[in-house]
Amino acid sequence: MTHSIIGARGDMGKNLLVPLLKKHGSVLEVNRGDSEDKRNNGWKADYIWLSVPRDAIPDLLDGKQFSKDQIIVDICSIKRNLSRDIQKTGATHLSLHQLHGPFVPLNGQKWVHINTGIDLSSNAPVQNLLNFLKEQGISFLDAKSEDEHDFMIGLTLSMPEIATIFLDTLIDQYAKDSGHKTPSMAKLMEWAVPASNVFFSYYIHSINSSADWLRSDLILGAHGDLLESARKASSRLANLTTENIKHHLSQQRAFVESLPIAERKRVRQWIERWFVDSTQKIFMFHHNKSIKPKINLQECADSNSVFPISDKKITVGIHGIAGSFTHESVIRLAEELNIPAENLEFRYLVEADRVIAEVVNGKIDRGVFAMANSGSGAYISSMRAMSENNFDILAIYGMEILQCLIADPSVKSIDEITKVFGHPQAVSQCKRTFEEKYPNINLVYGKDSDDTALCVKKIANKELPKTTATLASQIAANLYKMRILEYGMHHDPFNTTTFLVIKKK
Known part of the structure; x- marks a missing residue:
């Protein structure tokens, strides 16, 4: 089996599809700027994965024809009748959407299989691929149509994105009406109680987890007219009476109490554990406070x-x-x-x-x-x-x-760092953070003998260039009098050894 990934350089391609599909067959990574020969070879694969923005696909496929034995797999967050463009090419279309992005482990991934109006139950290559994905631990939801998929994504992906704008607007308006300066999100996070901690954390996660082009597409290209629905909802909110509000609260209470007690307890435990952990980290990271690891x-x-x-x-x-x-x-x-x-x-x-x-x-x-x-x-x-x-x-x-990015005291900014060298476990624990925030920094895995504190000591002894940083503890930085450029580099918030x-x- 051969797979080509069009747009392999993106987060979804390099962090999810490439390592996943190498378990199923050979993989050709195709990106913008590649030679014409390489791009042409990409269109000859058994499975052609489109890991590009939805609106780029019609031009990408314009004038191309494929065998019906070739499978074009689109993984777009919003479909907008994409099947019409793909079916014109003669290829078999498999429409999927991975809901959890590229960084969740496979056995925690949830994907959607979208019905595009063509029966694929007897298509051997399609079923072979779907069975392979399920064997990797991926769970599947079924959407009856592209329209149903886009509506549900409007509720679960697009609506949270537009809610970040509404939250900004509401915070600013409430501050003005109350005669106070609009607080920063950092200050709000510090003041948060468990419920608002989740609310404000979602705000940060929404912005941090998706590229601006995708967030814009999710809002402006959402199913129906999300902006108009938001305007109408705001108008309804403005006309709510005290009785209306009490009725809503009563309905919300009835729904939550209809859930199993064990499920409600589990959610509460998750939220409270997260609150305690994030409270400690926020105060530590914002104020450079040292705390004792648990x-x-x-x-x-x-x-x-x-x-x-x-x-x-x-x-x-x-x-x-x-x-x-x-x-x-x-x-x-x-x-x-x-x-x-x-x-x-x-x-x-x-x-x-x-x-x-x-x-x-x-x-x-x-x-x-x-x-x-x-x-x-x-x-x-x-x-x-x-x-x-x-x-x-x-x-x-x-x-x-608590992994910290540590460098020579003369280094003033992370922009001066070109390489991070460290113990293999330390680098592995921070890999996703670098992929998301600092993709241009070269990560170098050392040996087991390259202890985290020893790497700090090497920087202190000028055995490594000033453009090289490492990953180690706060006490190592203090012991060798080095500069901490950034706290909390580990991608697992409950990082434990x-x-x-x-x-x-």
Whole structure:
């Protein structure tokens, strides 16, 4: 099977379609500016994916003819009878829409399959592709027509976009009528309670997650006339009486209470957890405040078994150097267990296999190393070393990881950075952030021995050029007196690494 992706350079192409479709067959990436030969080869593929704006497609397909055995797959957010243009080409049209964008894991993806009026149930290539997508964990909704799809997208995608403009207008008008200066969204986020936190966060996410051309298309090109509907709704809102408002609130209450209690509790837990986390991060990031990372003890022996109190210090091998996340996690664990940090003598062994070897050989009392991360997965080197050695596990705990972009103090702006070099796990945890915000910065994955704090130390020792930054903890930046260019680079808001404390068997 051959796939060509027209518009492969975009977020949807490079972050979702290219890695996904390589599991199904060969992939040709076609972009604006490519040679005529490459573009022509793209039109010869078995599956032709159109990952371009909807209004660009008619000109793109103008005058082209295909075999009915070729499948043109459009993934446009709004269809606007696109099937008429594609069916003129003679190709078989498969209309899909991935609702969750390019960064949600496949087993969390939800796509829509749109009926374009042609029965595809017996089309083997179409069914082969749909079955493949389902095998990857993608769930599907069915739309009866392009019109139904566009109406539902008007409600779920277009309406939230126009609501951001309404929110701006309402905030500004309310401030003027109240005799106050219009507050910034940052200030509103700081003042938010759980419900408004979701409201204002949606505002930021809507703007942050879609290109301006797409947001404009979702509003101006929405099903029907969204702007006129918005004007009529505003007029109705202006004429609401007190009784009308009470009636609406009563109807809303009745709907929510009709939902299963377990579902309502789950939503509340999500929102409140998000509120606590975002409140901490917003205050930290806006005011450059340092906060203690949260610790979650998953399994732990009594504190005196983990770090026994005696006349002599307990030697603890660290997966990393001073300022590493493992070092920070041991300090936090000792605090949780009420063990004075001065009772511990740290040995910075950098790599997990060295930590484990020193414990097994009786050269140190305890070893602490990272095992897995919630966003980037297992530490392969740790897993390999664990499989080759025997030891006792005293504690398993998680600590949230707050990745910071760190550079030489002379660097004033992230615009001066051309490369980010770091520990492979650190880079993996921040990959999506760079793809979305700083696609021109070159990401370089180091080795396991390139500890996060060691990379900071290399910058401090002038072993890396000033145009190179790294990813590490706040304590590493403070320890080596480096500049934090940006806080919170990790793409997983609950970024957590699991650590083990071990001793000789």
